[in-house]
Amino acid sequence: MTSKKVIVVFGATGAQGGSVARAILENKKFAVRALTRDVTRPKALELRDLGAEVVKGDLNDKASIEAAFQGAYGAFVVTNFWDHLSKEKEVCQGKMVADAAKRLGLKHVVYSGLENVKRLSGGKLEVPHFDGKGEVEEYFWSIGVPMTSVRLAAYFENFLTLWKPAKASDGDYYTLALPMGDIPMDGISVADVGGVVSSIFNSPEEFFGKAVGLSAEALTVQQYADVLSKSLGKEVRDAKITPEAYEKLGFPAAEEMANMCRFYRMRPDRDVKLTHRLNPKVKSFSQFLAENKGALKGI
Numbered sequence: 001m002t003s004k005k006v007i008v009v010f011g012a013t014g015a016q017g018g019s020v021a022r023a024i025l026e027n028k029k030f031a032v033r034a035l036t037r038d039v040t041r042p043k044a045l046e047l048r049d050l051g052a053e054v055v056k057g058d059l060n061d062k063a064s065i066e067a068a069f070q071g072a073y074g075a076f077v078v079t080n081f082w083d084h085l086s087k088e089k090e091v092c093q094g095k096m097v098a099d100a101a102k103r104l105g106l107k108h109v110v111y112s113g114l115e116n117v118k119r120l121s122g123g124k125l126e127v128p129h130f131d132g133k134g135e136v137e138e139y140f141w142s143i144g145v146p147m148t149s150v151r152l153a154a155y156f157e158n159f160l161t162l163w164k165p166a167k168a169s170d171g172d173y174y175t176l177a178l179p180m181g182d183i184p185m186d187g188i189s190v191a192d193v194g195g196v197v198s199s200i201f202n203s204p205e206e207f208f209g210k211a212v213g214l215s216a217e218a219l220t221v222q223q224y225a226d227v228l229s230k231s232l233g234k235e236v237r238d239a240k241i242t243p244e245a246y247e248k249l250g251f252p253a254a255e256e257m258a259n260m261c262r263f264y265r266m267r268p269d270r271d272v273k274l275t276h277r278l279n280p281k282v283k284s285f286s287q288f289l290a291e292n293k294g295a296l297k298g299i
């Protein structure tokens with residue numbers, strides 16, 4: 001049995017929770033109780049090998065979350081909108097966790113939140129994967145849970161998957177289609193989020209009740225393209241797509257993504273300086289690409 005205080009980490013087999021669990025284990029101040037629906041998953045076993053206690057828990061099963069919170073000091077909470085694409089479900093899961101944290105007297109929760117864009121824009125813009133997290137943030141605070149919200153910038157990892165450069169049809173170059181115009185967009189490697197969250201757990205008094213916007217740096221789409229060009233040795237250009245054209249692209253979340261970029265164009269508060277203070281190892285986009293070059297080999 002460990003004498004360290006225990007932090008329950010949601011999504012520990014995923015990108016955010018995995019980064020947080022590893023950083024807390026490396027820091028050694030707290031013990032990690034990693035939550036997963038399947039304790040036999042290879043990623044769960046890896047965490048066990050690193051020293052985490054791995055427990056079964058499901059955001060759709062209140063009893064399992066209350067059991068995971070027994071005797072815990074704190075929790076890192078992330079919910080995955082993209083698992084089900086339902087704002088209502090994400091809100092329901094988040095509020096259930098907030099109620100459980102309150103009932104079991106957790107001393108510090110770090111919640112992966114985002115802005116309630118619908119409320120902030122007076123109903124003009126809807127970004128369901130933001131809006132639900134914003135509602136849950138407000139709920140945590142309204143019931144008096146000592147909670148810090150971390151609002152992440154777009155993952156740099158998106159440039160290796162969803163946003164990877166596309167071959168142009170009219171020449172030997174690639175394009176990046178993100179409807180940001182010339183306005184810088186904040187980004188961060190999700191692998192660097194854990195270091196930030198671990199520092200927040202180490203200084204609770206400074207962060208109780210606050211929302212902290214995380215960003216490694218903010219670049220325009222052309223600047224992201226320039227860094228990609230340099231790293232890949234292939235020309236990458238801003239496709240200069242408008243939000244109106246983007247939302248007509250026809251893939252399931254096209255309208256939601258266009259609205260997200262409309263919101264990003266308003267430059268929501270992401271604090272580059274604080275992010276670097278909390279995790280001095282945060283990588284720039286250029287450093288991130290240098291470490292992940294292989295992932296774009298096939299383009």
Ligand SMILES: NC(=O)c1ccc[n+]([C@@H]2O[C@H](COP(=O)([O-])OP(=O)(O)OC[C@H]3O[C@@H](n4cnc5c(N)ncnc54)[C@H](OP(=O)(O)O)[C@@H]3O)[C@@H](O)[C@H]2O)c1
Nearest residue numbers: 011012013014015016036037058059079080081152154155
């Ligand atoms: N991509 C971006 O740029 C970006 C930026 C800011 C915020 N976000 C937000 O990040 C969230 C996704 O986080 P991620 O990237 O870390 O996801 P991820 O890598 O896909 O991992 C999802 C995690 O959620 C867990 N999970 C899913 N459903 C669960 C349930 N019912 N009960 C318990 N655990 C459950 C999974 O655990 P098991 O399968 O092991 O149970 C897994 O560990 C989304 O809500 C998204 O809006 C993304």
